[in-house]
Amino acid sequence: MTVLETERLAVSSRRRGTAPRRRGRSKVGYYFVAGYALLLTAFGIFPTLYSFYLALTNDRGQFTGFNQFVKVAQDFRFVPAFAHMLLYLVMWLVLLVVLVVLVALVLRTRVRPGTSALFRFLYYIPGALAGVASVLVWLFMLDPDVSPVSWLLESMGMHSFAAVLAPGNLPLILVLIAFWTGAGGWMVVMYGALNNIPDEVLEAARMDGAGPWRTAWHIQIPMIRQWIVYMAIMAFATGTQLFVEPQLLQTASLGRVSPTWSPNQLAYVYAFQQGDFNGAAAISVFLLVLGLVAAGLLVARSNLFKLDEK
Amino acid sequence: MRSSGSPRAGRRRTVLRTAAAALSLATTAVLAGCASADSSTDTSSSQSAFKPATQKDGSQITVWADSTRLPSVKAYQKAHPDVKMKVVTYDGGADGSSYLQSKVQLFDRTGSGWPDVVFGSPTDVTWASEPTKPGAKAFAAPLDDKLVPQSTLDGFAKGSLTPCQFNDHTYCLRNDIAQVVLWYNKPLMDKWGYKAPTTWEQYEALGKRVAKEHPGYLVGSIGDTNSHESYFWSGQCPAFNLVKPDTLRSDLKDDKCVRMAKMLDNLVSAKAVTTKGFFSQGFAKDSGDKVLMAYGPSWYGQYVFKTAFKTPAKQMAVGAPLAWKGESTPATGNVGGGVWMVSSHSANLKASTDLTTWLATSDENQTSAPTYPAYTEAAQAWLANPANSDYFANDVSKPFQQAADQVWTGWSNTKFSDATAWSSVVLPALTAGKTLESALPTWQREISNQAKADGYQVVNE
Numbered sequence: 001m002t003v004l005e006t007e008r009l010a011v012s013s014r015r016r017g018t019a020p021r022r023r024g025r026s027k028v029g030y031y032f033v034a035g036y037a038l039l040l041t042a043f044g045i046f047p048t049l050y051s052f053y054l055a056l057t058n059d060r061g062q063f064t065g066f067n068q069f070v071k072v073a074q075d076f077r078f079v080p081a082f083a084h085m086l087l088y089l090v091m092w093l094v095l096l097v098v099l100v101v102l103v104a105l106v107l108r109t110r111v112r113p114g115t116s117a118l119f120r121f122l123y124y125i126p127g128a129l130a131g132v133a134s135v136l137v138w139l140f141m142l143d144p145d146v147s148p149v150s151w152l153l154e155s156m157g158m159h160s161f162a163a164v165l166a167p168g169n170l171p172l173i174l175v176l177i178a179f180w181t182g183a184g185g186w187m188v189v190m191y192g193a194l195n196n197i198p199d200e201v202l203e204a205a206r207m208d209g210a211g212p213w214r215t216a217w218h219i220q221i222p223m224i225r226q227w228i229v230y231m232a233i234m235a236f237a238t239g240t241q242l243f244v245e246p247q248l249l250q251t252a253s254l255g256r257v258s259p260t261w262s263p264n265q266l267a268y269v270y271a272f273q274q275g276d277f278n279g280a281a282a283i284s285v286f287l288l289v290l291g292l293v294a295a296g297l298l299v300a301r302s303n304l305f306k307l308d309e310k
Numbered sequence: 311m312r313s314s315g316s317p318r319a320g321r322r323r324t325v326l327r328t329a330a331a332a333l334s335l336a337t338t339a340v341l342a343g344c345a346s347a348d349s350s351t352d353t354s355s356s357q358s359a360f361k362p363a364t365q366k367d368g369s370q371i372t373v374w375a376d377s378t379r380l381p382s383v384k385a386y387q388k389a390h391p392d393v394k395m396k397v398v399t400y401d402g403g404a405d406g407s408s409y410l411q412s413k414v415q416l417f418d419r420t421g422s423g424w425p426d427v428v429f430g431s432p433t434d435v436t437w438a439s440e441p442t443k444p445g446a447k448a449f450a451a452p453l454d455d456k457l458v459p460q461s462t463l464d465g466f467a468k469g470s471l472t473p474c475q476f477n478d479h480t481y482c483l484r485n486d487i488a489q490v491v492l493w494y495n496k497p498l499m500d501k502w503g504y505k506a507p508t509t510w511e512q513y514e515a516l517g518k519r520v521a522k523e524h525p526g527y528l529v530g531s532i533g534d535t536n537s538h539e540s541y542f543w544s545g546q547c548p549a550f551n552l553v554k555p556d557t558l559r560s561d562l563k564d565d566k567c568v569r570m571a572k573m574l575d576n577l578v579s580a581k582a583v584t585t586k587g588f589f590s591q592g593f594a595k596d597s598g599d600k601v602l603m604a605y606g607p608s609w610y611g612q613y614v615f616k617t618a619f620k621t622p623a624k625q626m627a628v629g630a631p632l633a634w635k636g637e638s639t640p641a642t643g644n645v646g647g648g649v650w651m652v653s654s655h656s657a658n659l660k661a662s663t664d665l666t667t668w669l670a671t672s673d674e675n676q677t678s679a680p681t682y683p684a685y686t687e688a689a690q691a692w693l694a695n696p697a698n699s700d701y702f703a704n705d706v707s708k709p710f711q712q713a714a715d716q717v718w719t720g721w722s723n724t725k726f727s728d729a730t731a732w733s734s735v736v737l738p739a740l741t742a743g744k745t746l747e748s749a750l751p752t753w754q755r756e757i758s759n760q761a762k763a764d765g766y767q768v769v770n771e
Contacts, residue, residue: 059443062345071347076759145592161591162533162741254589255535255733256741272412273726274764275442276349 048288054281068282072270077260078283085262088171089239092178096235097228100183104190105216120191123184134181135248142173165253170261174245182238186231193227194220229302233295240287243268263287349443349765360455361447366657370394371426373665374410376402379429379485379648382675386668393661402648403431411437418446426656427665429485429648432473432723438651439476451654452479457663462671468715470684473723474649476555482649483670484684488607489713490540490643492629493615495602496703498527506629510545513603513632514573517582520602525581529603532574532740533587536645538732540606543643543721544631545570549757552722557767562754569634571746578746585740594618605632607645608682608710616701627704631713641718647684682710689714725764731756 058064072078103123107116126134143161144150158164165173197220205215221228243264250257250265260266263283271280299305375383377399387395401407410430417423418441430438438450454463458480463471466484474482492513494506502524507513517529531537542549547567551559561567577583586593588604598619604610611628615621631642650666652659669675676688678697683689692698693707721728735756739749758768 058345058347059349060345064347065344067344067347075763077763143591145595160586160741162586162737165738166742167738254587255729256737258734259730272415273408274349275411275415275437278347278349 051281051284051288054278055285058278059276064278068278069286072279072282072286075266075279077258077266078263080258081260081263081266082286084171085240085242088174088242088262089236091171092175092239093232093235095175095179096183096186097232099179100186100190100231101221101224101228103183103187104194105220107187108191108194108220109212109216116191120184120188123187125184126180127182127185129181131181131244132248135177135245138173138177138180139248139252161253162256165249165256167258170246170249170257173249174242177245178239182235186235189231190224190227193224197223225302226304229298229304233298233304236294236298237291240264240291360452360654362451362659363655363657365659367660368394369658369661370396371656371658371661371665372396372398374398374400374402374425374428376400376404376429376648378402378680379669382669382679383665385675386665389674393665395665398425402429403434410434414438414449415442418442418449424449424653424655426653426658426662428651428653430482430651432482432484432647432649433725433727435474435476435482435649435651436723436725439479439481447654448481449653449655450481450651451656451659452481453483453652453663453666454480457652457659458483458667462667465671465686466684467686467689467717469717469719470647470714472719482651483666485648485650485670486609486679486681487684487714487717488609488645488647488681489631489710489717490544490605490607490645491631491709491713493604493606493610494627494629495621495625496627497625498602506627507632508630509635510570510573510632511635513605514577516603517577518580521577521580521582524602527600527602528582528584528597529577530574530583530605531586531588531593532578532583532746533585533737534589535587535729535733535737537587538736539643539645539721539728541570541574541643542567543718544605544641545634546639546641546718546720548720549754550722550724550728551720552724553769554767556765557769558722558724558757558761559769559771560754560757560761561769561771562750562757563771567750568747571750575745575747578740585737588614588618594620607643608713609646609680611701611706612680623701624703626702628702628706628709630709631716640712640716642713642716643721644717647681682714684714686714724761724766726760728757731760 055068056064058068107119111119129137141147141149142153142164144153144159144164145161147153153159153164201219201223202215205219210218241264242262246257246261247259247265247268250259250261260269263286267280267283267287270276270283371394373383373395375397379402380397380399383395383397387393387397401409403410410428411434414424414437428434435450439448441448451457453474454460463480467487470484470487471480471482474480474484492506499506504516504519507516513529520527520529530541532541538549545566547570548559548561548564549567551561553559574583578585584597586597588594588601588606599621601615601619601621604614606614611626615626616623631640633640650670652662652666656662670683671685671688673688673691676683676685677691677695679688679692683692689711693710699706731753736746736749736753739752740746754770758770761768
C-alpha cells in the first residue's frame, strides 16, 4: 500500500513540477495573495503580536515577565475552564473523526450515487445555520417542556431544562451541537477526498481479495489521512475557541451555566468585566500555544505539508 | 532584566547542569525583578475633586435606557422639545448583563463615545464609581458634587441610595426599589381558613399545613436566579457584606443563614416550596395557578402574577416583610431596582442632571412608572394612582412603604453580580436533589473565590 501511495505522490509531484514552473514567475500570483496577506496582517498577525505585548505587561505598561501567566493560571476559574475545554475537545475530536470518516466511507462505497448525494445534502444543511441559530434550535430540543423528543429526555430522568443542563451534561451537549453543525461539511469534504482515490487502486485491491472493510482500513483511510489530519487541526482550533454556545446556554439557563465555562469566556470576563485586558491576553496566549503545539504535533506526525514541499 | 541572565547561561552551555541552574536562576530573576501583574487599584483620582469635561450649553445628550424605561425618556423629550437628545435602547443590566461595563471599558480606551445618561443596575455603580484603568476618569459623575441638591438626595427612601454611595460621594439616583414583601392569594387563603403569616415560624408552619391539606399548592420558590435576595437578604444573612470598601465578609455558617436554609429545606422536602423558578420555562403554564404564597419583590405583582401567571385582579394581596419570632429588628431584601447615572464625560451636565432628576424624582414621571419609585414623595403619588393598586386584593400602600424603609443595608453590591454563585453553584445542586444547607459551604467558597478574583480581601467569619 505504501508503494502505491508514494507512486501516486511521485506522479502528481512530477506533474506539478513541470508544467506551471516553466510558465515563468509572474508577479500576478503576488497580487492574488496580497489581499489575503494584508487582511491576515491586520486581523491575524497584528492582534496576535499585540496580545503578546499585553500579556507581558501590566495596565501601566510595565514589563511583567511571566507574571500575567502565573496570575491567570492561579485564578480559581482557570483550571476548571481548561478542564472543561479539554474534555469537550477529546469527545468532539474522537466523535468527529470516527463518525465523519465512517459516514463518508459508507456514502462513497455502500450507497447508490443518487441516495448518497441526497444524504450529503441533508447532513450539510445544519451547517448552513449560523452558530447562534443552531444553539437556539438545540435550546428547544433540550427543554423537556417544548422539545419534540421530550419523551427521550424524560426517559433519561430529566424532567426540566435545569436538569438537562446539569454541569456534568454540558460537555456532551456542546459536542452534540458542534457535531450537528460542523460534521456535515466535513462529510462532504471527506467524500471528495475519497473520490480522489483512483478507481484502479480500489480495483487492484478488490482483485487481491480485499473486502470493503480491508479496503477501507488499508487503502482508503491511509490515502485520505492528510485530510483527516487537516480536519482534526481545524476542529481542534475551533474547539479551543468555544464561546458562543456556552455563553448562550448561560443566558438561556438564567445563569445555571457558569459564565466562565470555557477559557475564551474566562478571557472575556477578564477583559470586559474585570477590565483586565492584560490577563485576558495571557489566557489567549495560553490558547494560542496549545493550538500551535497540537497542530505542530499533528503536522509533524502526518507529513501534512510533504506534498507541497516537493 | 532578561539580559542579565541569558549571557551567563549561554557561556556555560557546555556544562548542562550548571546551565540549567543558571537558567532557573535567571527565570527567578526575571520573575522577581518584574512589575506586578495586578491591575492598579488606584482610587486617588476618584477621591480628588471632580473635574467636569468642557461644557457646551445646549449640546446633544445621549441617553441609554432599557425598554421598560424608554417611555419615560420619550415623555421627557416630548415635554422638553428644546433639549437635544439621542435615545438608545439596551438591556439595562438585566440578568447580570455587563453590556454597559464592557462598552465603557472600550470607550475609556478609545477616549470617546460615552453616553451622557444611563439606566443601569446597582451593580453597575460599583465599577462606574472608579476609573477602569490608570489615567481614566470614573464613568459616573458624583451627583452630590454641585449637580443634585442635597435636599433632593434626602428625599429618597431610607437606605435606597446606599448602592450609589462610594468614597463619600453619591454616584447615582435610584429609580426604583424592589423591596421584598409577602404575597398571598387572599380569596384562597380566606376560603381555606388560613391567616397570612407575620413571622417565619408561621410561614413554615403554614407551608407544611398547605402541603398536607392542599398538595400541589406552593408557598414559594427558590429556583430563580434572584431567590437568594428574597430569602437570604431578608434573613440578614451576611453573604455579601462589605465591611470596608475592599473587604468582603461572606459568612454562610452564620446562624442567620443556616436557620433560613434549614427552614427552606423543610419546606422543599414538604413540597410546599419549589426548586423550579417562577421564571423558568413552563412554570407559569404548569403551576402558575398553584401559587398560594410567594416571598418576593414589589414588582412581582406586575410582572409575575399579572403578566406571567395571568392571575385575575383582586386576588393577590401584600403583607409586610416577615420577621423571626422574638426578633424586633425588621429587615427585608431587595431584588434589583435600577439607577440612573450621569457620565462624568458629559459636555452638557446641566441637561443630563435635569433629565436624571426628572426621571427619578418627578411625580409627573413616577406616578405611572412600572416599578415602585425610590423617591418617597414620588412613591406616594405612585401608590395614589389607581392603575398601580387596583389589581391587588388589599391596600398595598402600608406594606410597600414599610418594606421600602426596611431594606437591610448589610447586603452590599459588589463588583461581581451576587447572582453568579447562587445560579451556577447552588441552583444546580438543588436541582440534583441536594439540600440548601449542604450547599452553603460551596456557595461561600464560590463567593469568596469570585471576590478574591475581583480584588477584594475576604473574611469568612
